[in-house]
Amino acid sequence: MKKHPEITIHNLAHELKISASTVSRALNDNSRISEKTRHLVQKKAIEMGYRPNVLAANLRSKKTNTIGVVVPRIDRYFFSSAISGIEDYAWTKGFNVIISQSNDLLLKEINCVQTLFNNRVDGIIISISMQTNEDKHFRLFSEKNIPILFFDRFCPTIESDRIVVDDFNSGYKITYQLIERGCKRIAHIAGPELLNIYKDRKNGYLRALNEAKIPFTEAYLEVTGLTKDEGMQAFARLMALPNPPDGVFCGNDTTALSALEYCQKNNLKVPNDVALTGFSDEPFSAVVTPSLSTVKQPGYQMGFQAAKRIIHRIESAGTIIPFEQIVLPTTLIIRDSSS
Amino acid sequence: MKKHPEITIHNLAHELKISASTVSRALNDNSRISEKTRHLVQKKAIEMGYRPNVLAANLRSKKTNTIGVVVPRIDRYFFSSAISGIEDYAWTKGFNVIISQSNDLLLKEINCVQTLFNNRVDGIIISISMQTNEDKHFRLFSEKNIPILFFDRFCPTIESDRIVVDDFNSGYKITYQLIERGCKRIAHIAGPELLNIYKDRKNGYLRALNEAKIPFTEAYLEVTGLTKDEGMQAFARLMALPNPPDGVFCGNDTTALSALEYCQKNNLKVPNDVALTGFSDEPFSAVVTPSLSTVKQPGYQMGFQAAKRIIHRIESAGTIIPFEQIVLPTTLIIRDSSS
DNA sequence: GTGAAAGCGCTAACAA
DNA sequence: TTGTTAGCGCTTTCAC
Numbered sequence: 216m217k218k219h220p221e222i223t224i225h226n227l228a229h230e231l232k233i234s235a236s237t238v239s240r241a242l243n244d245n246s247r248i249s250e251k252t253r254h255l256v257q258k259k260a261i262e263m264g265y266r267p268n269v270l271a272a273n274l275r276s277k278k279t280n281t282i283g284v285v286v287p288r289i290d291r292y293f294f295s296s297a298i299s300g301i302e303d304y305a306w307t308k309g310f311n312v313i314i315s316q317s318n319d320l321l322l323k324e325i326n327c328v329q330t331l332f333n334n335r336v337d338g339i340i341i342s343i344s345m346q347t348n349e350d351k352h353f354r355l356f357s358e359k360n361i362p363i364l365f366f367d368r369f370c371p372t373i374e375s376d377r378i379v380v381d382d383f384n385s386g387y388k389i390t391y392q393l394i395e396r397g398c399k400r401i402a403h404i405a406g407p408e409l410l411n412i413y414k415d416r417k418n419g420y421l422r423a424l425n426e427a428k429i430p431f432t433e434a435y436l437e438v439t440g441l442t443k444d445e446g447m448q449a450f451a452r453l454m455a456l457p458n459p460p461d462g463v464f465c466g467n468d469t470t471a472l473s474a475l476e477y478c479q480k481n482n483l484k485v486p487n488d489v490a491l492t493g494f495s496d497e498p499f500s501a502v503v504t505p506s507l508s509t510v511k512q513p514g515y516q517m518g519f520q521a522a523k524r525i526i527h528r529i530e531s532a533g534t535i536i537p538f539e540q541i542v543l544p545t546t547l548i549i550r551d552s553s554s
Numbered sequence: 555m556k557k558h559p560e561i562t563i564h565n566l567a568h569e570l571k572i573s574a575s576t577v578s579r580a581l582n583d584n585s586r587i588s589e590k591t592r593h594l595v596q597k598k599a600i601e602m603g604y605r606p607n608v609l610a611a612n613l614r615s616k617k618t619n620t621i622g623v624v625v626p627r628i629d630r631y632f633f634s635s636a637i638s639g640i641e642d643y644a645w646t647k648g649f650n651v652i653i654s655q656s657n658d659l660l661l662k663e664i665n666c667v668q669t670l671f672n673n674r675v676d677g678i679i680i681s682i683s684m685q686t687n688e689d690k691h692f693r694l695f696s697e698k699n700i701p702i703l704f705f706d707r708f709c710p711t712i713e714s715d716r717i718v719v720d721d722f723n724s725g726y727k728i729t730y731q732l733i734e735r736g737c738k739r740i741a742h743i744a745g746p747e748l749l750n751i752y753k754d755r756k757n758g759y760l761r762a763l764n765e766a767k768i769p770f771t772e773a774y775l776e777v778t779g780l781t782k783d784e785g786m787q788a789f790a791r792l793m794a795l796p797n798p799p800d801g802v803f804c805g806n807d808t809t810a811l812s813a814l815e816y817c818q819k820n821n822l823k824v825p826n827d828v829a830l831t832g833f834s835d836e837p838f839s840a841v842v843t844p845s846l847s848t849v850k851q852p853g854y855q856m857g858f859q860a861a862k863r864i865i866h867r868i869e870s871a872g873t874i875i876p877f878e879q880i881v882l883p884t885t886l887i888i889r890d891s892s893s
Numbered sequence: 894g895t896g897a898a899a900g901c902g903c904t905a906a907c908a909a
Numbered sequence: 910t911t912g913t914t915a916g917c918g919c920t921t922t923c924a925c
Contacts, residue, residue, distance in 0.1 A: 239903065
């Protein structure tokens with residue numbers, strides 16, 4: 216079946232009548248080798264179609280040059296662009312990227328993390344699931360001194376590097392914009408409190424209200440899973456209030472879009488009857504009518520930085536680097552839905 | 555630094571006063587082992603916090619339980635949903651997924667493929683770049699009998715499994731719909747001929763014209779890279795013709811969107827002045843105004859099937875399985891831009 | 894049903 | 910600068 220048996224460094228060594236270690240050194244551009252042998256070996260390697268067995272090298276060196284990534288869903292634009300950033304940077308450093316998705320399920324997340332752990336990834340980059348309320352599975356890594364880095368949604372009880380955006384301020388700014396444009400009754404469709412990002416966005420919202428001396432109305436706060444359906448329902452409840460809001464800060468673009476749909480069906484004018492804002496700047500947000508005001512999160516940049524940071528940590532194993540929380544800037548994008 | 559040294563099967567063996575091979579067998583649920591020892595070993599393994607060294611096992615067994623994936627860009631919805639499908643299926647079979655992106659560059663693609671090859675992936679799933687006009691890098695795999703599977707954009711000169719959609723028919727159907735709605739001068743913004751999918755879409759277009767006895771007009775065919783900018787320019791050229799088209803079949807949704815933008819800026823009514831259709835059903839296509847007619851490709855399903863097929867092939871190594879081209883159905887989605 | 898021994902392909906400490 | 914040697918942790922004959 217196999218026409219070409221694998222060539223090993225021993226085959227090369229044998230052919231060249233030198234030792235395997237010399238071949239190894241030549242192939243790895245080790246310093247203690249003569250130009251001549253190096254050339255000879257490399258030429259022969261190509262000639263014989265040698266390809267290094269990364270597995271064996273990894274086993275020996277106890278490094279895999281692989282980083283594991285766990286995200287809730289790969290097909291959400293924010294995450295896929297983050298992965299794109301991770302992959303682009305990792306590539307330049309010769310690292311592989313293994314990805315897995317938690318589907319926002321704690322159990323699946325634990326499973327993913329375990330598997331990556333067993334596969335001896337050199338580090339893990341993760342954005343946690345909506346259900347994650349424990350941290351045992353992350354401690355595996357800290358205990359073995361394997362770098363773990365959270366981006367966007369982090370686990371507050373684990374000391375580690377983090378790449379985040381300033382959700383509090385972003386929530387504040389986008390709410391403030393609604394106030395500025397004259398909204399008096401501002402509602403918020405929030406995500407699960409379990410996740411810092413949603414809590415922060417909500418607190419930013421509260422802060423803006425407070426600063427403008429707008430009293431907070433319990434009924435104007437809806438906590439949901441931020442799916443399309445839940446968003447639609449929450450928005451419907453808001454608009455059914457005796458005194459419905461004239462501005463709604465939706466926790467993400469998906470719910471903002473569902474709110475928009477609701478308005479179209481029910482003949483509500485956006486932004487005149489009710490102004491809407493989202494969060495994330497999904498690809499569709501710029502092109503819906505009316506276009507959606509939102510907060511742009513630099514997904515690609517976050518991924519890129521995450522990879523940079525973790526690979527740096529991996530490569531400086533031994534030296535102690537203090538943990539860092541890197542906050543990337545968001546951009547407030549005001550479009551028709553609130554202008 | 556490390557508080558917990560790695561536990562190996564030898565440690566377990568030593569503790570239990572049995573041999574390492576017995577431990578190995580017990581851990582792998584080998585048949586030639588007594589219930590009693592199996593239990594004893596597995597209990598001890600948990601107790602001591604043993605975790606298998608996948609690397610060593612892989613080196614020995616010459617399998618990695620890993621499949622490599624190469625796509626042009628991870629952050630395009632079609633591809634990220636395909637990856638999602640791949641990951642979901644692979645997960646159920648205990649396979650890891652290494653991803654990399656070619657950025658539609660041949661050189662990067664070659665590099666990715668080589669790296670995956672050196673990393674000894676058990677199989678590779680790929681959608682080729684826009685530049686790919688050679689197949690040497692794929693032959694590596696066929697020569698070593700490592701399964702390779704193309705999805706969507708395939709390399710015609712490599713015999714292999716393929717998961718595709720019927721681009722010819724889809725192109726035909728969507729053009730036919732334009733004819734049906736009364737368009738007389740139908741243009742097409744095509745992608746590079748190098749890729750089968752774009753050629754097929756174009757041929758479907760030609761077929762529909764032919765069937766309706768509409769003569770083909772050279773000026774109505776624009777071949778581009780299907781980016782936003784190129785799409786916009788191509789569309790502008792079309793509309794600047796002395797006899798501009800009243801219907802345009804765009805090779806993908808991105809160009810259709812840029813055409814839409816052009817119309818808005820230039821006060822052209824869609825679909826009345828010119829009807830538009832895209833291809834792919836990107837998330838934004840349903841929500842732009844006017845909403846975009848398009849062809850829905852089952853990205854997730856394609857990925858899922860791809861993983862299923864390749865893992866099946868990997869697991870039946872040795873048996874000869876004929877190559878198959880699996881054609882998944884598309885859905886014609888008629889929305890406002892052409893209705 | 895269990896153990897002994899060999900070796901997957903590579904790297905690295907030590908010797909020369 | 911090069912060679913020798915000893916594993917990395919596991920699986921898998923082959924004996925018993």
